[in-house]
Amino acid sequence: MRIIIIGAGKVGYFLAENLCKENHVTIIDRNSAALRKAEENLDVLCIKGSGVSTSVLLEAGVKQADLLIAVTSTDEINMVCCLTGKKLGAVQTIARIRDPEYAQELSLLKEELDLDMVINPEQAAADEIARSMNFSTAMNVESFAKGRVRLVEIKVTEDMPIAGMKINDIPSKFSSQILIGVIVRGDEILIPSGDYVIEEDDSIYVIGKSSNIYNFCKMLGKCPVKLKNVMIMGGGRIAIYLANLLTEMGMKVTILEIDKEKCIELSELLPEALIINGDGSDEELLQSENISDVDAFIAMTGMDEENLMSALIAKQNGAGKVIAKISRLNYAKVANNLGVDSVISPKLITSNQILTYVSRNNVETLHRIIEGKAEIIEFIVDRKSKILNTKLKDLKLPHDVIIATIVRKNEIVIPHGNDLIKEGDRVIVIAKNKNVSQLKDIIAYNRGKA
Amino acid sequence: MNIRLVLKSIGLLLTCEAIAMIPSLVVSFIYREHTALVFVDTILMIFCFAVPLCMIQTKHKNMYARDGFAIVALGWIIMSLFGALPFFFSGYVPSFIDSFFETSSGFTTTGASILTNIEILPKGLLFWRSFTHWIGGMGVIVLTLAILPSLGARGIQMMKAESPGPNPGKLVPKVGETAKILYGIYLVITVIEVSLLILAGMPLFDAFIHTFGTVGTGGFSNMNLSVGAYQNIYIEIIITIFMFLSGANFTLYYYMIKGDLKAPFKDEEFRFYFGMVAVAIALITLDINGHVFHNLWESLRHSSFQVVSIITTTGYVSTDFEKWSMFSKIVLFILMFIGGCAGSTGGAMKNIRIILMLKIMKRELMQIVHPRAVYSVRLGKKAVDERTLSEVLGFFFMYILIFITGVLVISMDNLDWATTISSVAATLGNIGPGFGIVGAVGNYSSLSDLSKLTLSILMIVGRLEIYPILLISMPSFWKRLSI
Numbered sequence: 001m002r003i004i005i006i007g008a009g010k011v012g013y014f015l016a017e018n019l020c021k022e023n024h025v026t027i028i029d030r031n032s033a034a035l036r037k038a039e040e041n042l043d044v045l046c047i048k049g050s051g052v053s054t055s056v057l058l059e060a061g062v063k064q065a066d067l068l069i070a071v072t073s074t075d076e077i078n079m080v081c082c083l084t085g086k087k088l089g090a091v092q093t094i095a096r097i098r099d100p101e102y103a104q105e106l107s108l109l110k111e112e113l114d115l116d117m118v119i120n121p122e123q124a125a126a127d128e129i130a131r132s133m134n135f136s137t138a139m140n141v142e143s144f145a146k147g148r149v150r151l152v153e154i155k156v157t158e159d160m161p162i163a164g165m166k167i168n169d170i171p172s173k174f175s176s177q178i179l180i181g182v183i184v185r186g187d188e189i190l191i192p193s194g195d196y197v198i199e200e201d202d203s204i205y206v207i208g209k210s211s212n213i214y215n216f217c218k219m220l221g222k223c224p225v226k227l228k229n230v231m232i233m234g235g236g237r238i239a240i241y242l243a244n245l246l247t248e249m250g251m252k253v254t255i256l257e258i259d260k261e262k263c264i265e266l267s268e269l270l271p272e273a274l275i276i277n278g279d280g281s282d283e284e285l286l287q288s289e290n291i292s293d294v295d296a297f298i299a300m301t302g303m304d305e306e307n308l309m310s311a312l313i314a315k316q317n318g319a320g321k322v323i324a325k326i327s328r329l330n331y332a333k334v335a336n337n338l339g340v341d342s343v344i345s346p347k348l349i350t351s352n353q354i355l356t357y358v359s360r361n362n363v364e365t366l367h368r369i370i371e372g373k374a375e376i377i378e379f380i381v382d383r384k385s386k387i388l389n390t391k392l393k394d395l396k397l398p399h400d401v402i403i404a405t406i407v408r409k410n411e412i413v414i415p416h417g418n419d420l421i422k423e424g425d426r427v428i429v430i431a432k433n434k435n436v437s438q439l440k441d442i443i444a445y446n447r448g449k450a
Numbered sequence: 451m452n453i454r455l456v457l458k459s460i461g462l463l464l465t466c467e468a469i470a471m472i473p474s475l476v477v478s479f480i481y482r483e484h485t486a487l488v489f490v491d492t493i494l495m496i497f498c499f500a501v502p503l504c505m506i507q508t509k510h511k512n513m514y515a516r517d518g519f520a521i522v523a524l525g526w527i528i529m530s531l532f533g534a535l536p537f538f539f540s541g542y543v544p545s546f547i548d549s550f551f552e553t554s555s556g557f558t559t560t561g562a563s564i565l566t567n568i569e570i571l572p573k574g575l576l577f578w579r580s581f582t583h584w585i586g587g588m589g590v591i592v593l594t595l596a597i598l599p600s601l602g603a604r605g606i607q608m609m610k611a612e613s614p615g616p617n618p619g620k621l622v623p624k625v626g627e628t629a630k631i632l633y634g635i636y637l638v639i640t641v642i643e644v645s646l647l648i649l650a651g652m653p654l655f656d657a658f659i660h661t662f663g664t665v666g667t668g669g670f671s672n673m674n675l676s677v678g679a680y681q682n683i684y685i686e687i688i689i690t691i692f693m694f695l696s697g698a699n700f701t702l703y704y705y706m707i708k709g710d711l712k713a714p715f716k717d718e719e720f721r722f723y724f725g726m727v728a729v730a731i732a733l734i735t736l737d738i739n740g741h742v743f744h745n746l747w748e749s750l751r752h753s754s755f756q757v758v759s760i761i762t763t764t765g766y767v768s769t770d771f772e773k774w775s776m777f778s779k780i781v782l783f784i785l786m787f788i789g790g791c792a793g794s795t796g797g798a799m800k801n802i803r804i805i806l807m808l809k810i811m812k813r814e815l816m817q818i819v820h821p822r823a824v825y826s827v828r829l830g831k832k833a834v835d836e837r838t839l840s841e842v843l844g845f846f847f848m849y850i851l852i853f854i855t856g857v858l859v860i861s862m863d864n865l866d867w868a869t870t871i872s873s874v875a876a877t878l879g880n881i882g883p884g885f886g887i888v889g890a891v892g893n894y895s896s897l898s899d900l901s902k903l904t905l906s907i908l909m910i911v912g913r914l915e916i917y918p919i920l921l922i923s924m925p926s927f928w929k930r931l932s933i
Binding site: 020024025026032039040043044045 | 514515606620622623624625835
């Protein structure tokens with residue numbers, strides 16, 4: 001596939017990094033420093049210039065392009081790029097549009113500009129946070145098969161009964177309806193086989209039916225409590241989207257915002273929420289607002305560092321679950337090590353959505369976890385597939401790839417060696433990153449051979 | 451510095467070199483020469499070194515600019531060392547330093563030789579000697595990138611360090627495919643030239659040798675008198691045209707294939723290159739007409755062959771230009787510093803750098819006329835990055851500095867002015883023949899071992915455009931943390 005990415009910022013770079021292995025990627029940006037970084041590290045073609053300019057687009061080969069992704073910092077530029085690109089011959093266009101003003105008329109814009117996909121990172125981030133609120137123990141939650149299957153990340157602590165247990169023993173002691181797909185131990189990522197032993201401080205990714213995951217968490221002694229009080233620090237766009245979602249879910253929302261004007265605006269927009277004018281990194285203020293009784297504290301100002309520090313202060317003062325928003329992806333690991341329960345990055349979410357869109361011909365859902373080192377892919381098996389009616393143990397899957405779940409109509413199967421894949425099944429596969437192209441090959445091969 | 455990755459990549463390069471020796475082995479078999487055994491020995495020996503290197507497991511896959519430079523610099527030196535083995539083992543070149551000189555002269559497409567009688571060499575060795583030109587012309591790394599996809603994204607660092615010109619660009623998003631396209635064009639040009647030379651009456655084997663020498667802008671011939679031995683005007687014209695084509699940017703041919711037939715004339719560097727060639731031919735023709743040759747046609751024939759041969763840094767000789775007047779010789783000497791275009795197989799400083807330096811000069815002068823004016827240097831329609839400009843100036847300084855250092859070392863041989871200075875200019879610029887003892891009909895055999903070794907290194911320095919070799923000789927380059 002020939003892909004043109006306009007804007008070599010964080011999202012553009014991340015996209016290019018993930019797409020350049022299997023596609024021909026060209027990046028356009030006006031900033032030569034950003035381009036140099038991309039050129040030195042990635043196998044892509046870089047063109048300096050404005051993505052709005054016809055000549056630059058033509059130079060980038062827009063006529064043969066299959067996809068044009070506009071992710072510059074300005075909504076208007078993104079829209080014009082996509083419009084021009086489409087007129088010049090790009091088959092599909094994706095634009096990032098984040099201004100809530102435009103969000104109202106999104107469907108109109110989409111139609112008029114002939115956009116194939118519009119991403120609103122703030123809205124997407126708010127959705128993601130709201131989803132993870134349902135599982136208070138988990139650090140991250142992803143959902144598959146339209147929400148019927150969930151994947152949660154859990155940090156193993158000393159007091160959990162599974163610490164020191166072999167994977168094989170888990171079904172007998174707990175429940176056979178869940179599967180541990182990935183273990184992160186220090187820097188290592190393992191796709192575990194039966195005789196792996198779970199250790200303290202591992203992060204485990206557990207996949208299964210929503211209710212089973214809920215029960216599993218309960219058995220771990222970390223009973224997922226229903227969150228009631230949520231405190232949000234920073235009253236930006238995500239906060240507005242999120243406050244609305246959480247109120248709908250029946251939670252009480254408090255928003256801390258340092259700017260008086262903004263507070264007034266927020267209180268007009270969000271009548272249900274409690275708006276407090278003050279600095280969220282001020283310990284006194286947090287204590288006076290009874291931080292210890294808050295079930296979840298979400299730091300999402302524009303500054304990564306401030307978010308991390310405030311989240312840690314809140315945690316120390318007894319807040320239940322703390323979430324920090326970051327835009328620099330390399331902070332994520334450090335933040336998790338420091339004790340921030342969950343880290344949300346709108347840029348990563350945006351990128352994942354686009355990546356899923358790009359590979360959607362083959363897959364239903366695609367999530368990249370642990371900085372993209374592992375992927376979880378959901379696809380629907382069609383009639384022609386060759387892996388139909390073959391016992392799983394006879395399928396020659398590449399190393400480090402497992403079939404995690406099979407969703408058959410209303411039944412959710414955690415597969416064993418003797419299970420079969422049938423037509424119309426949704427199959428969820430976990431793969432370590434390096435095998436992804438191979439895995440795709442296997443799927444393609446199996447389809448092609450039929 | 452990712453030493454494991456550097457070693458592994460050098461292993462890959464050596465594997466490529468061993469593969470590149472196979473055609474020479476086949477030639478030896480065809481002519482039933484005993485040198486076939488020499489090639490078998492060398493190939494086995496290279497594999498003994500390359501296989502363990504390729505087996506190295508790398509912890510980190512990341513390759514930074516520093517690693518790329520290390521691979522290219524070390525890779526070229528090591529390849530020249532191994533490439534010298536067939537000459538040494540066969541006994542035709544008894545000294546290893548001489549063998550090394552001959553091989554680095556081949557890989558760097560210099561074409562300077564220490565052989566006094568080329569014609570007695572077996573065909574297999576002659577083929578290997580010229581085939582090194584063909585590989586070295588477009589670049590060993592580029593070849594590795596084209597045939598071994600495993601290097602993938604990391605390749606660009608190495609390609610940058612190897613490709614000539616200040617800003618080597620990619621034609622298509624993937625490095626591997628860019629390399630394939632470049633070698634594709636290269637191969638097509640080679641095939642066309644071989645066919646034309648055969649049509650013009652050259653024997654098949656000689657046609658291959660001279661084509662490798664031309665498209666790689668190398669200059670090795672299998673005749674003692676070089677191209678002059680054939681006394682065939684058609685051969686000279688064909689070689690002149692192909693030398694000129696090989697000295698131009700190969701990217702332009704890609705654009706021509708893509709349908710933009712006027713691409714070369716839109717390119718400022720190509721116009722400058724064309725202009726330089728035309729002016730130099732005109733000056734020399736007028737100068738030598740009547741003195742050396744009797745008619746204008748004869749003067750034009752030899753002046754154009756010689757001008758194109760020197761500016762593209764090929765170094766083929768159609769007549770003994772040592773006998774020309776001083777003015778003509780100095781014009782040729784100046785051309786030795788200019789060289790081909792960026793992205794060609796030619797060596798020396800490259801036309802694009804000369805253009806940029808002239809523009810910088812103009813800007814400096816204009817700055818005095820209008821002290822507060824802001825000028826940006828443009829190439830074609832695009833403004834050139836200030837960083838590129840300072841790199842060009844830095845490059846020029848380093849080139850001259852290395853030239854002077856080289857002259858100082860060679861001067862210890864106590865030879866005449868012309869030999870001392872031109873031998874350094876001709877090897878650093880990858881031309882081949884100079885003036886005096888190392889002139890059109892001479893060779894480098896009478897120089898001391900120290901001079902030969904220095905000149906061999908200078909050839910690699912010049913081919914890789916100075917930076918890689920200077921970098922690896924800096925101690926802080928090798929430190930994990932250089933503060």
